[in-house]
Amino acid sequence: MSVWAPDSVQRHWHGVAVARPGMLALVIALTGSARSVVTDWWWLGALALVALAAAISERILPRTRVQVTAEMALASIIVGLGLPEAYLALPYLLVPAFAAGLAGSIMGTAVTTLVGAIGLAIGNILAGGNLIELPTFGSVSVWIVIIFATGAIGAWVLRLDSIQIADGGRYAAAYRLLSELRVVSRRLSVGLDPGTLAEGLLDHVAGPLAVRRAALLVRREGGNLFPLAHRGEDDGWLLGAERDPVVLEAWSSETPAWTPNGRRGYRVVLPLRVGSRTMGVIVADVPDQVSSEELQLLVGSTDEGALRLETALLFDEVRELATREERRRLAREIHDGIAQELTSLGYLVDDLIARTTDADAKSLSTTLRQELTRILSNLRHSIFDLRSDLDHDGGLGTSLSAYARQVGAQAGLKVHLVHQEEHDRLRPEVEAELLRIGQEAITNVRKHAKAKNLWVTVSVSPPNAQIRVVDDGMGMREQPRGRYGLEIMAERARRVGATLVIEDRPESGTVVDVSLGNVHGEG
Numbered sequence: 001m002s003v004w005a006p007d008s009v010q011r012h013w014h015g016v017a018v019a020r021p022g023m024l025a026l027v028i029a030l031t032g033s034a035r036s037v038v039t040d041w042w043w044l045g046a047l048a049l050v051a052l053a054a055a056i057s058e059r060i061l062p063r064t065r066v067q068v069t070a071e072m073a074l075a076s077i078i079v080g081l082g083l084p085e086a087y088l089a090l091p092y093l094l095v096p097a098f099a100a101g102l103a104g105s106i107m108g109t110a111v112t113t114l115v116g117a118i119g120l121a122i123g124n125i126l127a128g129g130n131l132i133e134l135p136t137f138g139s140v141s142v143w144i145v146i147i148f149a150t151g152a153i154g155a156w157v158l159r160l161d162s163i164q165i166a167d168g169g170r171y172a173a174a175y176r177l178l179s180e181l182r183v184v185s186r187r188l189s190v191g192l193d194p195g196t197l198a199e200g201l202l203d204h205v206a207g208p209l210a211v212r213r214a215a216l217l218v219r220r221e222g223g224n225l226f227p228l229a230h231r232g233e234d235d236g237w238l239l240g241a242e243r244d245p246v247v248l249e250a251w252s253s254e255t256p257a258w259t260p261n262g263r264r265g266y267r268v269v270l271p272l273r274v275g276s277r278t279m280g281v282i283v284a285d286v287p288d289q290v291s292s293e294e295l296q297l298l299v300g301s302t303d304e305g306a307l308r309l310e311t312a313l314l315f316d317e318v319r320e321l322a323t324r325e326e327r328r329r330l331a332r333e334i335h336d337g338i339a340q341e342l343t344s345l346g347y348l349v350d351d352l353i354a355r356t357t358d359a360d361a362k363s364l365s366t367t368l369r370q371e372l373t374r375i376l377s378n379l380r381h382s383i384f385d386l387r388s389d390l391d392h393d394g395g396l397g398t399s400l401s402a403y404a405r406q407v408g409a410q411a412g413l414k415v416h417l418v419h420q421e422e423h424d425r426l427r428p429e430v431e432a433e434l435l436r437i438g439q440e441a442i443t444n445v446r447k448h449a450k451a452k453n454l455w456v457t458v459s460v461s462p463p464n465a466q467i468r469v470v471d472d473g474m475g476m477r478e479q480p481r482g483r484y485g486l487e488i489m490a491e492r493a494r495r496v497g498a499t500l501v502i503e504d505r506p507e508s509g510t511v512v513d514v515s516l517g518n519v520h521g522e523g
Helices: 007-034 041-060 065-082 085-103 106-126 137-166 168-187 194-209 245-253 292-301 303-355 359-387 396-411 428-449 484-495
Strands: 213-219 225-231 257-260 266-274 277-286 414-421 453-461 464-471 499-504 510-516
Touching: 007 041, 007 085, 041 065, 041 085, 065 085, 065 106, 085 106, 085 137, 085 303, 106 137, 194 213, 194 225, 194 266, 194 277, 194 292, 194 303, 245 257, 245 266, 245 277, 266 292, 266 303, 277 303, 292 303, 303 359, 303 428, 396 414, 396 428, 396 453, 428 453, 428 464, 428 484, 428 510, 484 499, 484 510
Parallel strands: 414 453
Antiparallel strands: 213 225, 213 277, 257 266, 266 277, 453 464, 464 510, 499 510
8 A cells, every 4th residue: 555645745755765774883893892793794784784685675666555555565585583682782773663653644654663573573483492491581571662652743743734735725825824923014104113113102102192201001811900101200009900990991992091199190091992991091290281182082093003012012022932932842852852761772772781801891981971971961851941931920030030040959059039020011022032032141150150059130120120040150251152051141131232341350250231221230
Protein backbone atom coordinates (compact mmCIF):
# COMPACT_ATOMS: atom_id res chain seq x y z
CA MET A 1 0.00 0.00 0.00
CA SER A 2 1.39 3.43 -0.89
CA VAL A 3 2.20 5.79 1.88
CA TRP A 4 0.85 9.26 1.24
CA ALA A 5 1.63 12.21 3.44
CA PRO A 6 0.80 15.94 3.47
CA ASP A 7 3.40 18.24 1.99
CA SER A 8 4.23 19.48 5.49
CA VAL A 9 5.32 15.92 6.42
CA GLN A 10 7.86 15.74 3.61
CA ARG A 11 10.37 17.64 5.71
CA HIS A 12 10.06 14.92 8.38
CA TRP A 13 10.75 12.24 5.75
CA HIS A 14 13.79 14.26 4.74
CA GLY A 15 14.82 14.22 8.39
CA VAL A 16 14.58 10.43 8.39
CA ALA A 17 16.83 10.27 5.32
CA VAL A 18 19.38 12.50 7.06
CA ALA A 19 19.14 10.64 10.39
CA ARG A 20 19.80 7.22 8.84
CA PRO A 21 23.51 7.75 7.98
CA GLY A 22 23.95 9.80 11.13
CA MET A 23 22.62 7.00 13.32
CA LEU A 24 24.73 4.46 11.44
CA ALA A 25 27.83 6.58 12.05
CA LEU A 26 26.93 6.79 15.76
CA VAL A 27 26.63 2.99 15.97
CA ILE A 28 30.05 2.57 14.31
CA ALA A 29 31.61 5.15 16.64
CA LEU A 30 30.16 3.51 19.76
CA THR A 31 31.25 0.07 18.61
CA GLY A 32 34.73 1.34 17.83
CA SER A 33 35.02 2.88 21.29
CA ALA A 34 33.67 -0.09 23.24
CA ARG A 35 35.08 -2.99 21.20
CA SER A 36 36.66 -3.25 17.80
CA VAL A 37 35.25 -2.31 14.41
CA VAL A 38 37.55 -4.93 12.85
CA THR A 39 36.12 -7.70 15.01
CA ASP A 40 32.49 -6.69 14.38
CA TRP A 41 32.92 -5.81 10.69
CA TRP A 42 30.41 -8.35 9.44
CA TRP A 43 27.27 -7.08 11.18
CA LEU A 44 28.30 -3.43 10.86
CA GLY A 45 28.77 -3.97 7.12
CA ALA A 46 25.42 -5.77 6.84
CA LEU A 47 23.68 -2.93 8.71
CA ALA A 48 25.31 -0.41 6.37
CA LEU A 49 24.01 -2.35 3.37
CA VAL A 50 20.48 -2.29 4.82
CA ALA A 51 20.73 1.49 5.34
CA LEU A 52 22.00 1.96 1.77
CA ALA A 53 19.22 -0.20 0.33
CA ALA A 54 16.59 1.74 2.31
CA ALA A 55 17.96 5.08 1.12
CA ILE A 56 18.05 3.97 -2.55
CA SER A 57 14.53 2.53 -2.25
CA GLU A 58 13.18 5.86 -0.95
CA ARG A 59 14.85 7.66 -3.86
CA ILE A 60 13.49 5.56 -6.72
CA LEU A 61 10.19 4.19 -5.38
CA PRO A 62 7.12 5.70 -3.66
CA ARG A 63 7.36 5.33 0.09
CA THR A 64 5.37 2.38 1.37
CA ARG A 65 4.75 0.77 4.72
CA VAL A 66 6.25 -2.41 3.28
CA GLN A 67 9.58 -0.61 2.75
CA VAL A 68 9.67 0.63 6.33
CA THR A 69 8.72 -2.79 7.74
CA ALA A 70 11.31 -4.53 5.55
CA GLU A 71 14.05 -2.21 6.78
CA MET A 72 13.05 -2.89 10.38
CA ALA A 73 12.97 -6.67 9.78
CA LEU A 74 16.38 -6.85 8.10
CA ALA A 75 18.09 -4.48 10.55
CA SER A 76 16.68 -6.27 13.61
CA ILE A 77 17.70 -9.71 12.32
CA ILE A 78 21.26 -8.45 11.75
CA VAL A 79 21.39 -6.95 15.25
CA GLY A 80 19.98 -10.19 16.66
CA LEU A 81 22.68 -12.19 14.87
CA GLY A 82 25.35 -10.03 16.49
CA LEU A 83 23.97 -9.99 20.06
CA PRO A 84 25.25 -9.45 22.65
CA GLU A 85 28.15 -7.71 20.86
CA ALA A 86 25.71 -5.83 18.60
CA TYR A 87 23.84 -4.30 21.56
CA LEU A 88 25.22 -0.86 20.66
CA ALA A 89 23.51 -1.09 17.26
CA LEU A 90 20.02 -1.02 18.77
CA PRO A 91 19.72 2.81 18.37
CA TYR A 92 19.63 2.31 14.58
CA LEU A 93 16.20 0.67 14.91
CA LEU A 94 14.79 4.06 15.97
CA VAL A 95 15.06 5.24 12.34
CA PRO A 96 12.62 2.75 10.74
CA ALA A 97 10.39 3.07 13.83
CA PHE A 98 9.98 6.83 13.34
CA ALA A 99 9.46 6.31 9.60
CA ALA A 100 6.72 3.80 10.42
CA GLY A 101 4.98 6.40 12.54
CA LEU A 102 5.12 8.91 9.68
CA ALA A 103 3.75 6.22 7.36
CA GLY A 104 0.47 5.72 9.19
CA SER A 105 -1.38 5.08 12.42
CA ILE A 106 -0.26 3.94 15.83
CA MET A 107 -1.35 0.42 14.84
CA GLY A 108 1.23 0.42 12.04
CA THR A 109 3.84 1.52 14.57
CA ALA A 110 2.91 -1.38 16.85
CA VAL A 111 3.21 -3.85 13.95
CA THR A 112 6.63 -2.47 12.97
CA THR A 113 7.84 -2.69 16.58
CA LEU A 114 6.59 -6.28 16.80
CA VAL A 115 8.47 -7.08 13.58
CA GLY A 116 11.60 -5.61 15.15
CA ALA A 117 11.23 -7.71 18.31
CA ILE A 118 10.64 -10.89 16.27
CA GLY A 119 13.62 -10.03 14.06
CA LEU A 120 15.88 -9.72 17.09
CA ALA A 121 14.70 -13.09 18.37
CA ILE A 122 15.09 -14.80 14.96
CA GLY A 123 18.59 -13.41 14.46
CA ASN A 124 19.69 -14.52 17.91
CA ILE A 125 18.25 -18.02 17.41
CA LEU A 126 19.97 -18.36 14.02
CA ALA A 127 23.24 -17.40 15.68
CA GLY A 128 22.77 -20.22 18.18
CA GLY A 129 22.09 -17.96 21.14
CA ASN A 130 19.30 -17.80 23.67
CA LEU A 131 17.92 -14.27 23.95
CA ILE A 132 15.99 -14.99 27.15
CA GLU A 133 19.18 -16.05 28.95
CA LEU A 134 21.26 -13.14 27.70
CA PRO A 135 22.39 -10.70 30.40
CA THR A 136 21.27 -7.92 28.09
CA PHE A 137 17.67 -9.18 27.87
CA GLY A 138 16.40 -6.44 30.19
CA SER A 139 18.18 -3.73 28.24
CA VAL A 140 16.89 -5.10 24.92
CA SER A 141 13.34 -5.07 26.31
CA VAL A 142 13.75 -1.42 27.30
CA TRP A 143 14.95 -0.61 23.78
CA ILE A 144 11.86 -2.28 22.28
CA VAL A 145 9.70 0.06 24.38
CA ILE A 146 11.82 3.04 23.23
CA ILE A 147 11.43 1.93 19.60
CA PHE A 148 7.64 1.84 19.98
CA ALA A 149 7.65 5.27 21.64
CA THR A 150 9.71 6.70 18.77
CA GLY A 151 7.22 5.34 16.24
CA ALA A 152 4.35 6.78 18.29
CA ILE A 153 6.03 10.20 18.11
CA GLY A 154 6.17 9.88 14.32
CA ALA A 155 2.44 9.04 14.21
CA TRP A 156 1.72 12.03 16.46
CA VAL A 157 3.69 14.32 14.12
CA LEU A 158 1.64 13.02 11.17
CA ARG A 159 -1.60 13.65 13.06
CA LEU A 160 -0.59 17.21 14.00
CA ASP A 161 0.26 18.08 10.41
CA SER A 162 -3.02 16.58 9.21
CA ILE A 163 -4.91 18.75 11.70
CA GLN A 164 -3.03 21.79 10.45
CA ILE A 165 -4.15 21.01 6.89
CA ALA A 166 -7.76 20.59 8.05
CA ASP A 167 -7.52 24.00 9.68
CA GLY A 168 -5.95 25.52 6.58
CA GLY A 169 -9.10 27.47 5.67
CA ARG A 170 -9.20 29.20 9.05
CA TYR A 171 -5.50 30.01 8.90
CA ALA A 172 -6.00 31.45 5.41
CA ALA A 173 -8.82 33.66 6.69
CA ALA A 174 -6.67 34.81 9.62
CA TYR A 175 -3.81 35.55 7.23
CA ARG A 176 -6.06 37.71 5.05
CA LEU A 177 -7.28 39.60 8.12
CA LEU A 178 -3.74 40.21 9.39
CA SER A 179 -2.66 41.34 5.92
CA GLU A 180 -5.48 43.88 5.83
CA LEU A 181 -4.57 45.02 9.33
CA ARG A 182 -0.96 45.51 8.25
CA VAL A 183 -2.06 47.67 5.31
CA VAL A 184 -4.30 49.77 7.56
CA SER A 185 -1.49 50.15 10.11
CA ARG A 186 0.90 51.46 7.45
CA ARG A 187 -1.64 54.04 6.29
CA LEU A 188 -2.21 55.43 9.78
CA SER A 189 0.04 58.34 10.66
CA VAL A 190 0.89 56.83 14.06
CA GLY A 191 0.66 53.14 13.13
CA LEU A 192 -0.81 50.78 15.72
CA ASP A 193 1.11 51.75 18.83
CA PRO A 194 -1.36 51.91 21.76
CA GLY A 195 0.70 54.44 23.71
CA THR A 196 0.92 56.89 20.82
CA LEU A 197 -2.77 56.54 20.00
CA ALA A 198 -3.69 57.07 23.66
CA GLU A 199 -1.53 60.23 23.81
CA GLY A 200 -3.32 61.45 20.69
CA LEU A 201 -6.73 60.99 22.32
CA LEU A 202 -5.58 62.90 25.41
CA ASP A 203 -4.34 65.73 23.15
CA HIS A 204 -7.72 65.71 21.43
CA VAL A 205 -9.65 66.39 24.66
CA ALA A 206 -7.04 68.51 26.44
CA GLY A 207 -7.65 71.65 24.40
CA PRO A 208 -11.48 71.91 24.71
CA LEU A 209 -11.44 70.93 28.40
CA ALA A 210 -8.33 72.88 29.52
CA VAL A 211 -7.36 69.93 31.72
CA ARG A 212 -4.98 70.17 34.66
CA ARG A 213 -4.29 66.47 34.60
CA ALA A 214 -5.80 63.59 32.68
CA ALA A 215 -5.36 59.88 32.02
CA LEU A 216 -6.67 57.34 29.55
CA LEU A 217 -7.57 54.09 31.28
CA VAL A 218 -8.36 50.68 29.80
CA ARG A 219 -9.33 47.46 31.52
CA ARG A 220 -6.87 44.61 31.76
CA GLU A 221 -7.07 41.05 33.06
CA GLY A 222 -8.46 40.94 36.58
CA GLY A 223 -10.81 43.88 35.99
CA ASN A 224 -8.36 46.58 37.08
CA LEU A 225 -8.00 49.77 35.09
CA PHE A 226 -4.52 50.87 34.13
CA PRO A 227 -3.33 54.05 32.39
CA LEU A 228 -2.15 53.83 28.81
CA ALA A 229 -1.24 57.51 28.91
CA HIS A 230 -1.53 60.39 31.33
CA ARG A 231 -0.44 63.98 31.74
CA GLY A 232 0.05 66.23 34.73
CA GLU A 233 1.20 65.39 38.24
CA ASP A 234 0.77 61.87 39.56
CA ASP A 235 0.09 61.71 43.29
CA GLY A 236 -1.88 58.47 43.27
CA TRP A 237 -5.10 60.10 42.13
CA LEU A 238 -5.86 57.15 39.81
CA LEU A 239 -5.57 54.52 42.56
CA GLY A 240 -8.79 52.49 42.72
CA ALA A 241 -10.25 54.18 39.62
CA GLU A 242 -12.25 51.02 38.80
CA ARG A 243 -14.23 51.59 42.02
CA ASP A 244 -14.85 55.32 41.46
CA PRO A 245 -18.66 55.85 41.15
CA VAL A 246 -18.21 58.48 38.41
CA VAL A 247 -16.02 56.15 36.35
CA LEU A 248 -18.47 53.29 36.85
CA GLU A 249 -21.38 55.50 35.80
CA ALA A 250 -19.67 56.65 32.61
CA TRP A 251 -18.50 53.14 31.78
CA SER A 252 -21.89 51.45 32.21
CA SER A 253 -24.06 54.21 30.69
CA GLU A 254 -21.66 54.98 27.80
CA THR A 255 -22.28 58.65 28.44
CA PRO A 256 -19.99 61.29 29.98
CA ALA A 257 -20.19 61.90 33.73
CA TRP A 258 -18.81 64.57 36.04
CA THR A 259 -18.64 65.45 39.72
CA PRO A 260 -17.32 68.36 41.80
CA ASN A 261 -13.74 67.78 42.92
CA GLY A 262 -13.38 70.24 45.82
CA ARG A 263 -10.89 73.03 45.24
CA ARG A 264 -9.57 71.22 42.18
CA GLY A 265 -12.70 72.12 40.20
CA TYR A 266 -14.46 69.19 38.52
CA ARG A 267 -13.66 65.65 37.53
CA VAL A 268 -14.89 64.64 34.10
CA VAL A 269 -15.06 61.06 32.78
CA LEU A 270 -15.48 60.47 29.05
CA PRO A 271 -16.26 56.92 27.87
CA LEU A 272 -14.40 55.60 24.83
CA ARG A 273 -16.98 53.74 22.81
CA VAL A 274 -16.64 51.06 20.17
CA GLY A 275 -20.07 50.25 18.82
CA SER A 276 -22.40 49.58 21.70
CA ARG A 277 -19.80 49.06 24.40
CA THR A 278 -17.15 50.93 26.35
CA MET A 279 -13.49 49.97 25.88
CA GLY A 280 -11.92 52.66 28.07
CA VAL A 281 -12.36 56.03 29.71
CA ILE A 282 -10.60 59.36 29.85
CA VAL A 283 -10.53 60.81 33.36
CA ALA A 284 -9.70 64.52 33.56
CA ASP A 285 -9.57 67.16 36.27
CA VAL A 286 -10.74 70.51 34.87
CA PRO A 287 -10.99 73.93 36.51
CA ASP A 288 -14.50 74.81 35.26
CA GLN A 289 -17.76 72.99 34.76
CA VAL A 290 -18.44 71.80 31.21
CA SER A 291 -21.95 71.54 29.77
CA SER A 292 -23.46 68.16 28.98
CA GLU A 293 -23.82 69.15 25.30
CA GLU A 294 -20.11 69.91 24.99
CA LEU A 295 -19.20 66.64 26.67
CA GLN A 296 -21.48 64.65 24.34
CA LEU A 297 -19.92 66.29 21.28
CA LEU A 298 -16.46 65.55 22.63
CA VAL A 299 -17.31 61.88 23.26
CA GLY A 300 -18.71 61.57 19.74
CA SER A 301 -15.49 62.96 18.30
CA THR A 302 -13.41 60.29 20.07
CA ASP A 303 -15.26 57.30 18.59
CA GLU A 304 -12.90 56.88 15.64
CA GLY A 305 -9.85 57.22 17.93
CA ALA A 306 -11.34 54.65 20.31
CA LEU A 307 -11.75 52.16 17.47
CA ARG A 308 -8.13 52.65 16.40
CA LEU A 309 -6.96 52.27 19.98
CA GLU A 310 -8.87 49.03 20.53
CA THR A 311 -7.52 47.68 17.24
CA ALA A 312 -4.00 48.48 18.41
CA LEU A 313 -4.62 46.78 21.78
CA LEU A 314 -6.04 43.72 20.03
CA PHE A 315 -3.03 43.62 17.70
CA ASP A 316 -0.71 43.83 20.72
CA GLU A 317 -2.57 41.00 22.43
CA VAL A 318 -2.30 38.80 19.33
CA ARG A 319 1.41 39.57 19.12
CA GLU A 320 1.90 38.82 22.81
CA LEU A 321 0.02 35.52 22.56
CA ALA A 322 2.00 34.57 19.45
CA THR A 323 5.27 35.38 21.20
CA ARG A 324 4.27 33.43 24.30
CA GLU A 325 3.19 30.42 22.26
CA GLU A 326 6.39 30.52 20.23
CA ARG A 327 8.47 30.51 23.41
CA ARG A 328 6.48 27.54 24.72
CA ARG A 329 6.84 25.76 21.38
CA LEU A 330 10.60 26.25 21.45
CA ALA A 331 10.70 24.97 25.02
CA ARG A 332 8.73 21.86 24.00
CA GLU A 333 10.94 21.22 20.98
CA ILE A 334 14.11 21.52 23.03
CA HIS A 335 12.71 19.29 25.77
CA ASP A 336 11.20 16.65 23.47
CA GLY A 337 13.98 16.82 20.88
CA ILE A 338 17.62 17.48 21.58
CA ALA A 339 17.28 17.19 25.37
CA GLN A 340 15.80 13.70 25.10
CA GLU A 341 18.36 12.67 22.50
CA LEU A 342 21.21 13.85 24.70
CA THR A 343 19.70 11.99 27.64
CA SER A 344 19.61 8.80 25.56
CA LEU A 345 23.22 9.36 24.53
CA GLY A 346 24.08 9.81 28.19
CA TYR A 347 22.61 6.39 28.98
CA LEU A 348 24.62 4.87 26.13
CA VAL A 349 27.81 6.47 27.43
CA ASP A 350 27.01 5.17 30.93
CA ASP A 351 26.67 1.70 29.46
CA LEU A 352 29.91 2.20 27.54
CA ILE A 353 31.75 3.19 30.73
CA ALA A 354 30.44 0.09 32.49
CA ARG A 355 31.45 -2.23 29.64
CA THR A 356 34.90 -0.96 28.64
CA THR A 357 38.03 -2.16 30.37
CA ASP A 358 40.51 0.07 28.56
CA ALA A 359 41.69 2.86 30.89
CA ASP A 360 42.04 5.47 28.14
CA ALA A 361 38.63 4.68 26.68
CA LYS A 362 37.03 4.80 30.15
CA SER A 363 38.64 8.19 30.86
CA LEU A 364 37.50 9.59 27.51
CA SER A 365 33.99 8.23 28.04
CA THR A 366 33.83 9.77 31.52
CA THR A 367 34.85 13.15 30.13
CA LEU A 368 32.18 12.82 27.43
CA ARG A 369 29.56 12.00 30.09
CA GLN A 370 30.49 15.08 32.12
CA GLU A 371 30.21 17.27 29.04
CA LEU A 372 26.80 15.80 28.18
CA THR A 373 25.66 16.51 31.75
CA ARG A 374 26.82 20.13 31.45
CA ILE A 375 25.03 20.63 28.14
CA LEU A 376 21.83 19.08 29.52
CA SER A 377 21.96 21.38 32.53
CA ASN A 378 22.23 24.42 30.24
CA LEU A 379 19.35 23.13 28.13
CA ARG A 380 17.15 22.75 31.20
CA HIS A 381 17.94 26.32 32.21
CA SER A 382 17.02 27.47 28.69
CA ILE A 383 13.72 25.59 28.87
CA PHE A 384 13.00 27.22 32.23
CA ASP A 385 13.78 30.66 30.76
CA LEU A 386 11.48 30.11 27.80
CA ARG A 387 8.61 28.96 30.01
CA SER A 388 9.01 31.81 32.50
CA ASP A 389 6.33 34.33 31.64
CA LEU A 390 4.78 37.48 33.01
CA ASP A 391 2.47 37.05 36.01
CA HIS A 392 -0.62 38.92 34.82
CA ASP A 393 -2.02 39.10 38.34
CA GLY A 394 1.19 39.90 40.21
CA GLY A 395 2.93 42.11 37.67
CA LEU A 396 6.51 42.79 36.65
CA GLY A 397 8.06 42.83 40.13
CA THR A 398 6.39 39.61 41.24
CA SER A 399 7.40 37.80 38.04
CA LEU A 400 11.03 38.91 38.15
CA SER A 401 11.36 38.23 41.87
CA ALA A 402 10.06 34.67 41.39
CA TYR A 403 12.50 34.18 38.53
CA ALA A 404 15.44 35.47 40.59
CA ARG A 405 14.58 33.15 43.49
CA GLN A 406 14.33 30.15 41.15
CA VAL A 407 17.64 30.89 39.39
CA GLY A 408 19.32 31.61 42.72
CA ALA A 409 18.20 28.25 44.10
CA GLN A 410 19.47 26.43 41.00
CA ALA A 411 22.83 28.23 40.92
CA GLY A 412 23.50 28.39 44.66
CA LEU A 413 23.29 32.20 44.75
CA LYS A 414 22.20 34.17 47.79
CA VAL A 415 19.43 36.41 46.44
CA HIS A 416 18.55 39.82 47.92
CA LEU A 417 15.27 41.28 46.67
CA VAL A 418 13.78 44.78 46.87
CA HIS A 419 10.35 44.94 45.32
CA GLN A 420 8.35 48.18 45.19
CA GLU A 421 5.37 48.10 42.84
CA GLU A 422 2.30 50.31 42.80
CA HIS A 423 -1.22 49.20 42.09
CA ASP A 424 -1.14 50.68 38.59
CA ARG A 425 0.54 48.70 35.83
CA LEU A 426 2.71 49.50 32.85
CA ARG A 427 1.52 48.63 29.38
CA PRO A 428 1.71 44.85 28.79
CA GLU A 429 4.29 45.11 26.01
CA VAL A 430 6.49 47.36 28.20
CA GLU A 431 6.25 44.95 31.13
CA ALA A 432 7.14 42.04 28.84
CA GLU A 433 10.26 43.75 27.46
CA LEU A 434 11.48 44.86 30.91
CA LEU A 435 10.92 41.36 32.26
CA ARG A 436 13.06 39.85 29.49
CA ILE A 437 15.83 42.37 30.15
CA GLY A 438 15.81 41.50 33.84
CA GLN A 439 15.76 37.76 33.11
CA GLU A 440 18.71 38.07 30.73
CA ALA A 441 20.69 40.04 33.33
CA ILE A 442 19.99 37.40 36.00
CA THR A 443 20.82 34.58 33.58
CA ASN A 444 24.16 36.24 32.77
CA VAL A 445 24.99 36.24 36.48
CA ARG A 446 24.29 32.50 36.67
CA LYS A 447 26.25 31.69 33.51
CA HIS A 448 29.23 34.01 33.61
CA ALA A 449 29.67 35.96 36.86
CA LYS A 450 30.87 33.23 39.26
CA ALA A 451 29.14 35.26 41.96
CA LYS A 452 27.98 34.40 45.47
CA ASN A 453 25.36 37.14 45.89
CA LEU A 454 22.68 38.56 43.62
CA TRP A 455 20.82 41.80 44.34
CA VAL A 456 17.62 42.49 42.38
CA THR A 457 15.70 45.75 42.80
CA VAL A 458 12.40 46.33 41.02
CA SER A 459 10.59 49.67 41.31
CA VAL A 460 7.43 50.31 39.30
CA SER A 461 5.49 53.56 39.47
CA PRO A 462 3.80 53.98 36.06
CA PRO A 463 4.84 55.43 33.73
CA ASN A 464 8.24 55.11 35.49
CA ALA A 465 10.07 51.89 36.30
CA GLN A 466 13.53 50.65 37.21
CA ILE A 467 15.17 47.23 37.33
CA ARG A 468 18.61 46.93 38.88
CA VAL A 469 20.55 43.65 38.90
CA VAL A 470 23.87 43.58 40.82
CA ASP A 471 26.27 40.72 41.52
CA ASP A 472 29.60 40.33 43.33
CA GLY A 473 31.23 38.18 40.63
CA MET A 474 34.22 38.81 38.42
CA GLY A 475 32.76 41.76 36.53
CA MET A 476 32.69 42.74 32.87
CA ARG A 477 36.46 43.24 32.61
CA GLU A 478 37.06 39.50 32.91
CA GLN A 479 34.33 38.45 30.48
CA PRO A 480 34.35 38.29 26.68
CA ARG A 481 32.91 41.31 24.91
CA GLY A 482 30.26 41.32 22.24
CA ARG A 483 27.95 38.72 23.77
CA TYR A 484 24.71 38.41 21.82
CA GLY A 485 22.58 38.59 24.98
CA LEU A 486 23.80 42.10 25.78
CA GLU A 487 22.86 43.26 22.29
CA ILE A 488 19.35 41.84 22.73
CA MET A 489 18.99 43.64 26.09
CA ALA A 490 19.97 46.94 24.47
CA GLU A 491 17.52 46.34 21.62
CA ARG A 492 14.68 45.60 24.03
CA ALA A 493 15.43 48.75 26.02
CA ARG A 494 15.38 50.90 22.86
CA ARG A 495 12.06 49.34 21.85
CA VAL A 496 10.27 50.71 24.93
CA GLY A 497 12.30 53.93 25.28
CA ALA A 498 14.21 52.78 28.36
CA THR A 499 17.81 53.58 29.34
CA LEU A 500 20.15 50.63 29.83
CA VAL A 501 23.45 50.95 31.70
CA ILE A 502 25.83 48.01 32.17
CA GLU A 503 29.01 48.67 34.14
CA ASP A 504 31.44 47.15 36.59
CA ARG A 505 30.65 47.39 40.28
CA PRO A 506 33.37 49.30 42.21
CA GLU A 507 33.92 46.48 44.72
CA SER A 508 33.54 43.50 42.37
CA GLY A 509 30.90 42.28 39.99
CA THR A 510 28.54 43.92 37.53
CA VAL A 511 25.65 46.39 37.68
CA VAL A 512 22.82 46.23 35.13
CA ASP A 513 20.41 49.14 35.41
CA VAL A 514 17.43 49.69 33.12
CA SER A 515 15.23 52.69 33.81
CA LEU A 516 12.06 53.95 32.21
CA GLY A 517 10.81 57.52 32.60
CA ASN A 518 12.19 59.72 35.37
CA VAL A 519 13.69 56.94 37.50
CA HIS A 520 17.48 56.70 37.50
CA GLY A 521 19.76 54.14 39.05
CA GLU A 522 22.56 54.94 41.38
CA GLY A 523 25.42 54.08 39.04
